[in-house]
Amino acid sequence: MSLSDKEVLKKIENLPLPLNIKKSLGDELKEVEIVEEEFQEIADLVVADYERSKVEPCEAVGVVAAQSIGEPGTQMTMRTFHYAGVAEINVTLGLPRLIEIVDARKIPSTPTMTVRLEKDYALDRDIAREVAWSIESTNILHLGSIATDLAEMNVVIELNEDALIQRKITA
Numbered sequence: 067m068s069l070s071d072k073e074v075l076k077k078i079e080n081l082p083l084p085l086n087i088k089k090s091l092g093d094e095l096k097e098v099e100i101v102e103e104e105f106q107e108i109a110d111l112v113v114a115d116y117e118r119s120k121v122e123p124c125e126a127v128g129v130v131a132a133q134s135i136g137e138p139g140t141q142m143t144m145r146t147f148h149y150a151g152v153a154e155i156n157v158t159l160g161l162p163r164l165i166e167i168v169d170a171r172k173i174p175s176t177p178t179m180t181v182r183l184e185k186d187y188a189l190d191r192d193i194a195r196e197v198a199w200s201i202e203s204t205n206i207l208h209l210g211s212i213a214t215d216l217a218e219m220n221v222v223i224e225l226n227e228d229a230l231i232q233r234k235i236t237a
């Protein structure tokens with residue numbers, strides 16, 4: 067027999083959890099019919115997860131968190147420059163992406179698009195690439211490399227023939 071909302075809330079009150087977690091758990095469990103065994107299993111999992119998330123007093127969580135974010139963030143920023151010629155890399159990387167994650171932004175600064183292909187084309191990788199390249203913006207770094215010739219006061223662009231062929235672009 068399923069528990070009533072009052073019974074669920076009373077059982078939640080007795081759990082060794084902070085008020086905000088109790089409130090969230092109560093809000094979620096009001097939406098579903100639940101029996102005693104299911105409630106106990108859910109409660110045990112929530113309490114176990116909460117206990118696992120606790121930190122020892124005086125542990126340097128700020129320093130650990132800063133290092134955990136800072137070091138990969140630095141690596142992402144440095145790696146961003148190496149992705150210039152890779153066609154498949156089309157995601158926000160480096161510091162802008164790190165800021166999006168830390169700020170928990172609901173709307174990313176670089177929006178993404180999901181394009182569902184019709185059944186006839188969905189399993190053909192080459193057609194999928196063609197569709198992606200036809201709607202994706204292409205800049206010169208996707209097609210080659212740029213160098214500056216200071217002696218001649220020129221900008222030298224070396225096109226990558228393979229990239230041009232893949233994207234069906236003629237030079």
